[in-house]
Amino acid sequence: xxxxxxxxxxxxxxxxxxxxxxxxxxxxxxxxxxxxxxxxxxxxxxxxxxxxxxxxxxxxxxxxxxxxxxxxxxxxxxxxxxxxxxxxxxxxxxxxxxxxxxxxxxxxxxxxxxxxxxxxxxxxxxxxxxxxxxxxxxxxxxxxxxxxxxxxxxxxxxxxxxxxxxxxxxxxxxxxxxxxxxxxxxxxxxxxxxxxxxxxxxxxxxxxxxxxxxxxxxxxxxxxxxxxxxxxxxxxxxxxxxxxxxxxxxxxxxxxxxxxxxxxxxxxxxxxxxxxxxxxxxxxxxxxxxxxxxxxxxxxxxxxxxxxxxxxxxxxxxxxxxxxxxxxxxxxxxxxxxxxxxxxxxxxxxxxxxxxxxxxxxxxxxxxxxxxxxxxxxxxxxxxxxxxxxxxxxxxxxxxxxxxxxxxxxxxxxxxxxxxxxxxxxxxxxxxxxxxxxxxxxxxxxxxxxxxxxxxxxxxxxxxxxxxxxxxxxxxxxxxxxxxxxxxxxxxxxxxxxxxxxxxxxxxxxxxxxxxxxxxxxxxxxxxxxxxxxxxxxxxxxxxxxxxxxxxxxxxxx
Amino acid sequence: xxxxxxxxxxxxxxxxxxxxxxxxxxxxxxxxxxxxxxxxxxxxxxxxxxxxxxxxxxxxxxxxxxxxxxxxxxxxxxxxxxxxxxxxxxxxxxxxxxxxxxxxxxxxxxxxxxxxxxxxxxxxxxxxxxxxxxxxxxxxxxxxxxxxxxxxxxxxxxxxxxxxxxxxxxxxxxxxxxxxxxxxxxxxxxxxxxxxxxxxxxxxxxxxxxxxxxxxxxxxxxxxxxxxxxxxxxxxxxxxxxxxxxxxxxxxxxxxxxxxxxxxxxxxxxxxxxxxxxxxxxxxxxxxxxxxxxxxxxxxxxxxxxxxxxxxxxxxxxxxxxxx
Numbered sequence: 001x002x003x004x005x006x007x008x009x010x011x012x013x014x015x016x017x018x019x020x021x022x023x024x025x026x027x028x029x030x031x032x033x034x035x036x037x038x039x040x041x042x043x044x045x046x047x048x049x050x051x052x053x054x055x056x057x058x059x060x061x062x063x064x065x066x067x068x069x070x071x072x073x074x075x076x077x078x079x080x081x082x083x084x085x086x087x088x089x090x091x092x093x094x095x096x097x098x099x100x101x102x103x104x105x106x107x108x109x110x111x112x113x114x115x116x117x118x119x120x121x122x123x124x125x126x127x128x129x130x131x132x133x134x135x136x137x138x139x140x141x142x143x144x145x146x147x148x149x150x151x152x153x154x155x156x157x158x159x160x161x162x163x164x165x166x167x168x169x170x171x172x173x174x175x176x177x178x179x180x181x182x183x184x185x186x187x188x189x190x191x192x193x194x195x196x197x198x199x200x201x202x203x204x205x206x207x208x209x210x211x212x213x214x215x216x217x218x219x220x221x222x223x224x225x226x227x228x229x230x231x232x233x234x235x236x237x238x239x240x241x242x243x244x245x246x247x248x249x250x251x252x253x254x255x256x257x258x259x260x261x262x263x264x265x266x267x268x269x270x271x272x273x274x275x276x277x278x279x280x281x282x283x284x285x286x287x288x289x290x291x292x293x294x295x296x297x298x299x300x301x302x303x304x305x306x307x308x309x310x311x312x313x314x315x316x317x318x319x320x321x322x323x324x325x326x327x328x329x330x331x332x333x334x335x336x337x338x339x340x341x342x343x344x345x346x347x348x349x350x351x352x353x354x355x356x357x358x359x360x361x362x363x364x365x366x367x368x369x370x371x372x373x374x375x376x377x378x379x380x381x382x383x384x385x386x387x388x389x390x391x392x393x394x395x396x397x398x399x400x401x402x403x404x405x406x407x408x409x410x411x412x413x414x415x416x417x418x419x420x421x422x423x424x425x426x427x428x429x430x431x432x433x434x435x436x437x438x439x440x441x442x443x444x445x446x447x448x449x450x451x452x453x454x455x456x457x458x459x460x461x462x463x464x465x466x467x468x469x470x471x472x473x474x475x476x477x478x479x480x481x482x483x484x485x486x487x488x489x490x491x492x493x494x495x496x497x498x499x500x501x502x503x504x505x506x507x508x509x510x511x512x513x514x515x516x517x518x519x520x521x522x523x524x525x526x527x528x529x530x531x532x533x534x535x536x537x538x539x540x541x542x543x544x545x546x547x548x549x550x551x552x553x554x555x556x557x558x
Numbered sequence: 559x560x561x562x563x564x565x566x567x568x569x570x571x572x573x574x575x576x577x578x579x580x581x582x583x584x585x586x587x588x589x590x591x592x593x594x595x596x597x598x599x600x601x602x603x604x605x606x607x608x609x610x611x612x613x614x615x616x617x618x619x620x621x622x623x624x625x626x627x628x629x630x631x632x633x634x635x636x637x638x639x640x641x642x643x644x645x646x647x648x649x650x651x652x653x654x655x656x657x658x659x660x661x662x663x664x665x666x667x668x669x670x671x672x673x674x675x676x677x678x679x680x681x682x683x684x685x686x687x688x689x690x691x692x693x694x695x696x697x698x699x700x701x702x703x704x705x706x707x708x709x710x711x712x713x714x715x716x717x718x719x720x721x722x723x724x725x726x727x728x729x730x731x732x733x734x735x736x737x738x739x740x741x742x743x744x745x746x747x748x749x750x751x752x753x754x755x756x757x758x759x760x761x762x763x764x765x766x767x768x769x770x771x772x773x774x775x776x777x778x779x780x781x782x783x784x785x786x787x788x789x790x791x792x793x794x795x796x797x798x799x800x801x802x803x804x805x806x807x808x809x810x811x812x813x814x815x816x817x818x819x820x821x822x823x824x825x826x827x828x829x830x831x832x833x834x835x836x837x838x839x840x841x842x843x844x845x846x847x848x849x850x851x852x853x854x855x856x857x858x859x860x861x862x863x864x865x866x867x868x869x870x871x872x873x874x875x876x877x878x879x880x881x882x
Contacts, residue, residue: 076589076843079596096598111598120602214727220830220838222640230639305607309599365611368641387640388651389830392728409728413828417706418722421714427721 030539031547034472036067036557039464040082040092043072050093050462052495053168057464060485063526064533065545082124087469088558094165098173098192098459098508099235103252104338105514108506109155110136113164126469127164141332143267148334149514156505156516163479166464169492169500170508172455174438176423176431180450181210186404187452191252192459192510196432199250201240202379202403204430211406215432216413216422220388224374226345227297227304227352228367233433237391237410242345242376245272245291245325246337252459252511254337258286258346258377259325267332268315272325272341279398280348281374281381288319293349295327295340303359303366310343351375379403388412424448438499457501459508470555472547477536484529488522561871569864576856577849581625584845590614591638591843612638625849634850639842644850648832654724655831657738658747658823659816662754667809670759674766675798678774679789690764697760705753705826712749719749722828750827754820758812762805769801776800803870810866814859 041047041054051072058068073081082092096108111117114136115128135155142148159165173194177187183206188199196215204213222230226242229235245259256262259272278286295317298307313336316328329336355369374382380393380403391410395403411428413419416436422428424444434441438455445451466473466482473479488502504522507515537548547553592608609615613624628635634644673693677686696704713721720726724746731737773779774797782792821833832851839848 074589076587076593079593080589083593083596107598117601120605122596122598122600212728220835223642225641228641230641302607305604306595363611364636368636370642386650386830388835389724390727407728411723411727411828412830413722414825414834415709415722415828418709418713418826418828421709422721425714425717425721427723427727 029549030541031549031551032553033541033544033546034066035553035555036069037090038557039068039070040078040089041070041072042075042078042093046075049171049495050095053462053491054093054464056491056495057166057486060487060524060526061482064481064485064529065540065543067544082465086119086124086126087467089467090470090473091464091466093462094465095462096460096506097232098510099232100190100193100197100239100248101338101343102459103192103248103511104254104335105152105155105507105511106140106333106335107339109152110140110335112506113159125164125465125467127162128468129158129162129164132158132162140334143264143332143334145513152507152514153516156507156519159506160504160519160522162476163483164466164468165506166466166479166483166486167503167505168462168464168486168488169496170461170503170510171458171496172438172499172501173458174434174441174453174455174499176434176441176445176451176453178423178426178429178450179452181206181208181426181429182213183207184452187454188250189454189456190248190250191512192457192508194456194458195454196236196430197250198239198247201405201408202401205404206406210426210429212409213405213407213430214409214411214428215430216411216419216428217433218412218414218416218419218435220412221385221391221410222387223367223370224382224385224391225367225369225371226347226374226376227307227369229306230367233410236432237380237393237408238345239378240380240408241374241378241382241393242347243278243378244342244344244346246342248338248342251513253513254342257342259341262337262341265326268329270327270329270336270341271320272327274323274325275400276323278377278400280377281396282348282351284348284350286346286348286377288322288325290349291325291346292317292319293353294346295325295344297347297352297356297366298344300356301360303356305365306367307344310340313340346377348375348377380408383407420444423451437497439497455499457508457510459510461503461506461508462500463503471551472538475536477532478538481529481532481536483522484525484532487524489524562868565864565867569860572860573853573857576860577626577629577853578622580849580852581622584843584848585618585621587843589843591845594639594842629853634853635846637839637847638844639839640844640847644846647835647847648850648854651830651832651835653734653738654829655817655820655824655833658750658754658820658829658831659813661747662751662758663809663813663816665751666755666758667762667805669755670762671766671798671802671805673759674763675770675793675801677763677767678770678797678801679793681771693760693763696756699757701753701757702822702826704756705750705823708749708753708756709826712752720746722746724830746829750823750829753823753826754816757823761808761812765805765808766798766801769804770797773797773801806869807866810862811859814855814862817855817858 039054039058042050044051054070058070061068081089111122113127113132114123115133117123118126118128135151135158139148139151139155142151175195182204186203186205187195188203189195190197190199217233219233221234223234224238226238243258245257246254246262247257249255258275258278260275261273263271265271274288274291280286295311295314298304298311313329313333314327315330318326320326356366359366379396379399381396383392383394385391389412393408395406419431420440423431441453445453466479468474492500492502502520504520505515509515509520539546591612592605595608613621636642637644637647640647677689680686709721712719724743726742729742731740737743779792779797782796817832820831821837824831824834836848836851839851
């Protein structure tokens with residue numbers, strides 16, 4: 001019976017539309033019904049939280065009279081579809097992950113909604129708002145921290161107003177360690193990152209004769225290379241092997257590190273005064289020459305494509321005396337400290353200059369170089385590595401702040417449950433990578449009082465990206481309605497098992513200094529959502545949402 | 559001789575076909591390796607650079623010829639993710655996989671074979687009635703489940719064995735041989751081997767049993783009985799030896815399958831082997847590494863078949879002179 005009724009209605013509709021070809025559409029007559037909308041998501045098996053969140057969104061938005069389908073697929077396929085065919089999808093689940101240098105909001109504020117990148121870069125949703133970009137440019141050029149904060153509040157308000165993303169949650173990072181082995185106060189929690197960070201690796205105090213910090217990683221490492229951003233796990237170790245002029249502090253703000261002082265001489269000039277007496281792991285002294293080379297190397301002939309963007313703001317770098325390095329910038333940059341000085345690995349010129357020179361006439365780039373004995377100047381030296389098995393680092397006793405642990409040992413443990421079991425047995429004593437159910441970890445801690453679990457709100461976030469190249473998502477009112485019809489509290493509780501908090505900004509509350517207080521307090525209000533749609537001209541006909549009067553559906557469901 | 563030549567040619571053809579299918583399969587799968595680099599600072603220009611660097615900007619047929627040419631030279635190319643030669647990467651984990659696989663296979667086939675012979679010998683006894691369901695059950699158990707069970711009991715429960723990896727954290731050894739021959743390595747090897755043995759023993763046990771039953775009906779066994787030889791001698795010297803042949807083939811083929819098929823056991827026990835590397839490569843669109851790993855597996859499988867065929871030819875001349 002059902003198909004028959006449908007086709008009869010379709011027939012009537014087509015008769016009606018032919019009858020109304022030329023004549024005036026009365027104001028208030030509904031436009032075309034909105035087509036079925038598709039939410040793309042990672043497959044349930046690969047990311048159950050994301051898939052469930054998508055289901056919850058679909059359920060809620062159906063109450064607005066929308067026909068919504070959730071389509072799960074393998075992540076590479078999803079990324080390929082979203083990235084390379086930008087007008088072929090409606091909505092996709094997406095995420096931003098936290099990294100130390102992202103503690104400065106510039107990377108997100110400037111890149112995510114930049115119309116210049118809409119064709120092939122990160123503005124894959126096709127959001128175009130010149131007013132927003134003015135604010136994004138302004139925060140980047142403002143060197144006064146307080147003033148910049150006020151501009152970033154406006155950035156967050158603009159995003160809240162326009163809802164270019166439907167933000168969902170900031171997940172929590174859950175990690176654990178054995179507090180009989182590591183002194184509790186000395187394990188440092190870095191905002192937006194968690195307890196696995198540079199500061200903990202450097203300063204965690206051993207309480208027993210076990211002075212090895214034995215950590216776990218769920219996937220194999222790929223490389224130990226200061227010119228290749230090879231993956232998250234690799235970065236945990238590269239950042240303690242190769243030192244940096246500045247470091248992102250536990251509060252998410254950059255502090256001088258291998259540079260004793262960082263001086264803003266004028267808006268376009270930054271001087272870094274090196275800490276005296278620093279040495280490379282091979283015993284040779286670190287000079288200003290090495291530092292200058294470190295900031296030039298990433299831009300040399302495209303041999304380090306992944307680090308190149310992080311030195312793009314530098315016009316010139318040179319040594320002014322034997323302990324000072326001067327940076328001349330192309331434009332004033334508030335994020336220079338975080339995204340360049342605290343990001344670029346210091347590398348010894350005597351090691352890398354010959355390597356890069358040799359590569360100049362070859363097709364390979366610096367990412368293909370794996371030193372047998374990597375040489376940095378950071379608090380840990382490489383002892384040995386087997387990327388699918390175990391990486392052993394020794395404390396660098398010549399470092400100007402002696403690391404508290406003797407060694408950092410990273411074991412590749414592919415079985416998450418086994419990693420959990422290893423913690424109370426002492427086979428690992430620091431759970432640095434946990435991707436399982438946080439509840440299981442909490443239970444384990446209950447049974448083993450020596451295990452301390454620390455959960456930290458991530459600086460990354462999960463969101464739904466509506467494709468603004470396609471109606472109805474091109475209409476901010478429509479996006480606002482979707483956002484209001486979203487129950488983030490329930491989503492955090494149900495899809496993330498309580499290990500997440502509601503989100504409504506590109507700046508996580510973990511970044512206390514920059515996050516606008518109250519911006520994430522957004523409650524579901526179905527009635528308000530319906531009212532917004534009604535006020536914007538959308539009309540419900542027989543429980544199905546139609547476009548405002550005169551608007552035709554131009555896109556076929558795919 | 560012409561038999562060997564024919565079989566060899568056949569082997570090369572099969573390998574070429576597999577290489578071609580692998581090549582196409584990975585490139586026709588949705589998604590390309592550049593999606594791994596999507597990042598707020600990642601531009602379309604950079605994407606082109608990545609594709610160019612991997613040679614993925616060239617037409618498919620051109621990629622295919624380069625691939626075949628390299629393969630003929632024994633080159634598998636650079637891994638997209640590790641940025642290192644595929645061959646070296648595979649060789650670095652191959653010893654672990656070989657040790658795990660061969661140890662488990664030998665134990666499974668020795669125990670399974672003997673047990674199968676025993677079952678045939680004691681046909682109709684309580685032992686046989688009770689054992690066959692047990693053998694079938696362990697063979698049918700999913701190996702990840704069995705692995706987790708073994709871990710729960712022997713590592714977390716009793717604490718006799720470590721929970722994963724190939725060595726205790728940070729252990730120092732003078733050389734790779736020292737490491738492999740160390741007691742620590744053996745302790746780490748124990749649980750994955752136990753799991754694999756439990757999973758593998760069913761086939762040799764049942765195969766041996768049915769072969770024995772068949773052989774025991776043959777005239778030479780009756781002859782031996784008539785000569786008045788002791789039952790044990792008849793069973794082990796005469797019957798079992800003749801029943802071993804099909805077991806040899808099964809062993810060869812299992813070896814080929816297991817080289818890359820240990821994925822589950824390797825993941826459960828965090829054993830750094832080829833299977834795990836293969837799964838990672840597939841999941842991350844690392845075509846050269848995945849192709850390389852699959853090719854090695856295919857090669858071992860085809861080669862072991864070839865060897866088994868040769869053995870058959872030697873042991874049973876009728877095979878070599880047959881028309882096929």
